[in-house]
Amino acid sequence: MQIRPLQLDEWTVFRDLRLRALADSPDSFAQSLADGRARGDEYWMALTRSVTEPGGQVMFVVEEAGQPVGLAFGLLDAEAADCAHVGGMWMDPAARGRGADRALLEAVVAWAKARGCRRLELWVTEANAAAVRLYRHGGFQETGRRDVLPSNPALPVVHMARDL
Numbered sequence: 363m364q365i366r367p368l369q370l371d372e373w374t375v376f377r378d379l380r381l382r383a384l385a386d387s388p389d390s391f392a393q394s395l396a397d398g399r400a401r402g403d404e405y406w407m408a409l410t411r412s413v414t415e416p417g418g419q420v421m422f423v424v425e426e427a428g429q430p431v432g433l434a435f436g437l438l439d440a441e442a443a444d445c446a447h448v449g450g451m452w453m454d455p456a457a458r459g460r461g462a463d464r465a466l467l468e469a470v471v472a473w474a475k476a477r478g479c480r481r482l483e484l485w486v487t488e489a490n491a492a493a494v495r496l497y498r499h500g501g502f503q504e505t506g507r508r509d510v511l512p513s514n515p516a517l518p519v520v521h522m523a524r525d526l
Contacts, residue, residue: 363462365469368421368433373403373410376421379433383452390487391450392512417477422469424453424462431457434466436473439483446474448484451493458492467500475526483523487511497522 368376384395413421413435424432432453439445448470453463474482484502486493507521 363460363465364425365422365462365465366425368410368414368423370410370414372423373407375423375430376410376413376433377406379423379430379452380450382454383433383450386455387452387490389511389514389517390452390490390493394513397513420470420473421450422466422473424457424466426457426462432462432466434470436470438477438479442481444478444480446470446477446479446482448482451484463496464500467496471500471524471526480526481523482526483521485509485519485521488518488520494520494522500524 381395381398384391384393384398388395410421413419419438420436422434422436423430432451434451435447435449437447437449439447448467451463451466451470453466471482482502483505484497486497488494488508501524502522503524505521505523509519509521511517511519
């Protein structure tokens with residue numbers, strides 16, 4: 363298993379991983395698979411630029427045997443300079459249960475610490491017990507804030523955070 367930042371020329375890796383995530387776990391993301399599929403190449407290229415510029419956001423890729431099997435974003439908070447967010451985390455079902463998810467989460471934690479952030483936050487679908495368990499194991503606690511998933515307002519999401 364290898365975890366590494368996405369590279370600028372890997373927009374198809376980004377697109378393909380994201381579409382696999384949306385297809386596999388539609389109740390975990392704000393974007394729907396139909397929305398993702400409707401986006402053109404320029405959209406994916408622009409998003410890739412946004413997570414590969416030095417000193418900015420990041421997308422980590424998990425690879426097993428040279429094949430991408432997971433991703434997570436580290437996103438800087440637009441309003442609080444000392445806060446960052448975990449976003450869009452997903453692992454291929456065949457790669458789950460072997461520790462890659464914990465290592466991927468820790469890569470985002472290390473990225474946030476390196477940028478001087480003192481807090482890391484995320485939103486998770488309340489019914490996604492495996493994800494909630496992963497985040498709790500990673501030191502995140504529920505903050506009491508709740509909302510609904512934009513792609514499916516019938517699903518509640520909970521806000522979690524941890525100090526760094």
